Amino acid sequence: MIAASTATAPRIADAPIQEAVARSHWLDAARPVPRIWLVAKRALDIVLSALLLVALAPLFVLIALGIKLSSPGPVLFWQMRVGKGGREFRFYKFRTMIDGAHLMHDDVSHLNELDGPAFKIADDPRVHDFGSLLRRASLDELPQLWNVLRGDMSLVGPRP
Numbered sequence: 001m002i003a004a005s006t007a008t009a010p011r012i013a014d015a016p017i018q019e020a021v022a023r024s025h026w027l028d029a030a031r032p033v034p035r036i037w038l039v040a041k042r043a044l045d046i047v048l049s050a051l052l053l054v055a056l057a058p059l060f061v062l063i064a065l066g067i068k069l070s071s072p073g074p075v076l077f078w079q080m081r082v083g084k085g086g087r088e089f090r091f092y093k094f095r096t097m098i099d100g101a102h103l104m105h106d107d108v109s110h111l112n113e114l115d116g117p118a119f120k121i122a123d124d125p126r127v128h129d130f131g132s133l134l135r136r137a138s139l140d141e142l143p144q145l146w147n148v149l150r151g152d153m154s155l156v157g158p159r160p
Helices: 017-023 035-055 057-070 101-111 129-136 144-150
Strands: 002-008 027-033 076-082 088-094
Touching: 027 035, 035 057, 035 144, 057 088, 057 129, 088 144
Parallel strands: none
Antiparallel strands: 002 027, 076 088
């Protein structure tokens, strides 16, 4: 048996992060998880992500063309994320912002709607037109199927 750890906390979505963390009472309850469940979960991740990647390949091509026609620059956006066991991996998404958007961060920081390290702008001017459509339909998330196939992420469970 392998022990799995679950952390629970009060709902903090509506409070500023620092305040919510300071007020939260964390409970860490470890319980054994049968190894067969972990193997079955990984097998499900591999089969489903592979099938979806093949089935959605034509859509990937159309999205890539749309991004290239809408905005110069790479089709994919990636950044380093921390996964299970603290292991870093490259997290992929279709690029929805103009190339070099990170260089404009200071120019739009006054529009940030969140406190702390999180950054969110409604109608972000750095998002290209086709990127806005991709975000509304959550199609920018599809390359994460590659992360699932590689074992960096899972179809079931928390996101990094």
